[in-house]
Amino acid sequence: MGSVRVKWLEKFQFVGIDSTRHSVVLSSSDEENNVGMKPSDLLLVALGGCTAYDVVNILTKKRQSLTGLEIEVTGEQQPEPPWKFTRIHLTYRLRGRGLDEKAVRDAIELSKNRYCSVHASLSETTEVTYNYILEEER
Helix, strand or coil: CCCCEEEEEECCEEEEECCCCCEEEEECCCCCCCCCECHHHHHHHHHHHHHHHHHHHHHHHCCCEEEEEEEEEEEEECCCCCCCEEEEEEEEEEEEECCCHHHHHHHHHHHHHHHCHHHHHHHCCCEEEEEEEEEECC
């Protein structure tokens, strides 16, 4: 079971501490408190980080020559509270030497459908889509 703590620092500033004592600063986005991530952005970061781990792990096991991965995660939220995410889109930008497109697509699909706990937690109530871009390393 996962367990984290969130501690209030001051005003609308907090620190989140994970089970291995790593931390991230959270805050509101107003001018006075803008020192950390908005919690809703942190959710998008969690999804991107979860799938990034899976994709790198799977492609490494498939002996793909991956030299770079960047995932842009965008989310559309409802206009009224609680501002639920209605749609999230991931754009995977993969760089490598001779990356096999099927291996890349399979790795993303495995992450999406089997391994990524964040995706599994979101996908029942939020439309999550993706595309990918392959860049040949020179």
